[in-house]
Amino acid sequence: MEFYEVIEKRRTIRDFENETISSDVIERIIEAGFKAPTNDHMRDWHYVVIQDKNIVMKLLDIIPKGISDKDMDQLIKDWNLNDTLQQECYRNAVPKQYKMLMDASVIVIPLLKQKTDILNPDNISHLNGFASIWCSIENIFLAATAEGYGYTLRVPLGNEGEYARNVLGFPHDYFMPCFIGIGKPQKDAAKVQQKNIVLKDRIHWNKW
Ligand SMILES: Cc1cc2nc3c(=O)[nH]c(=O)nc-3n(C[C@H](O)[C@H](O)[C@H](O)COP(=O)(O)O)c2cc1C
Numbered sequence: 001m002e003f004y005e006v007i008e009k010r011r012t013i014r015d016f017e018n019e020t021i022s023s024d025v026i027e028r029i030i031e032a033g034f035k036a037p038t039n040d041h042m043r044d045w046h047y048v049v050i051q052d053k054n055i056v057m058k059l060l061d062i063i064p065k066g067i068s069d070k071d072m073d074q075l076i077k078d079w080n081l082n083d084t085l086q087q088e089c090y091r092n093a094v095p096k097q098y099k100m101l102m103d104a105s106v107i108v109i110p111l112l113k114q115k116t117d118i119l120n121p122d123n124i125s126h127l128n129g130f131a132s133i134w135c136s137i138e139n140i141f142l143a144a145t146a147e148g149y150g151y152t153l154r155v156p157l158g159n160e161g162e163y164a165r166n167v168l169g170f171p172h173d174y175f176m177p178c179f180i181g182i183g184k185p186q187k188d189a190a191k192v193q194q195k196n197i198v199l200k201d202r203i204h205w206n207k208w
Pocket of ligand 1: 094
């Protein structure tokens with residue numbers, strides 16, 4: 001697939017077919033992740049790849065299985081989601097957080113080495129490792145798309161990250177930025193309408 005076609009095709013998918021992905025393809029996708037730029041030249045990243053459904057079930061057990069309409073309305077208010085397309089996105093995404101990952105063919109957990117307290121950085125460079133792994137994660141999203149698969153992600157809430165550490169046994173100096181699920185998109189998988197960006201309003205030549 002041509003590069004700009006991949007860019008156009010990449011979407012967050014939350015409705016997956018029940019289909020496996022070969023380990024070769026998964027490795028190729030993650031290898032693309034390791035080609036991303038990195039702040040300290042070390043690429044000190046690890047990816048835990050989980051295909052065993054029993055481990056997936058245990059890992060995801062902490063994630064809410066759904067949300068009532070009333071709680072969804074409250075969440076929209078509490079999180080100040082005022083834009084209608086944004087509301088549509090959250091109304092689609094929030095109820096699917098457990099199922100999308102459960103139905104994905106494979107769960108991939110990125111891990112970065114974090115030497116300082118990521119939630120209390122002294123300066124912005126202390127977040128460079130975090131920024132770098134998101135470059136790696138985006139490469140993975142694009143590679144999954146180029147391979148004809150879809151992906152989803154969830155940023156861990158509350159103690160989901162610590163819970164994942166206990167289930168998967170990763171070391172204490174590694175930090176998990178998100179859950180990734182990769183799988184075959186259902187034919188009618190929801191794709192929430194994207195916000196329209198008017199390029200000329202967003203590019204500021206020479207000066208804002
Ligand atoms: C940093 C980051 C955090 C995100 N967190 C979540 C999440 O927790 N759950 C989820 O379903 N989607 C999550 N998303 C996906 C966004 O909802 C999605 O990228 C956005 O709505 C734009 O849609 P698109 O990816 O289809 O273009 C996240 C995306 C990013 C970049």
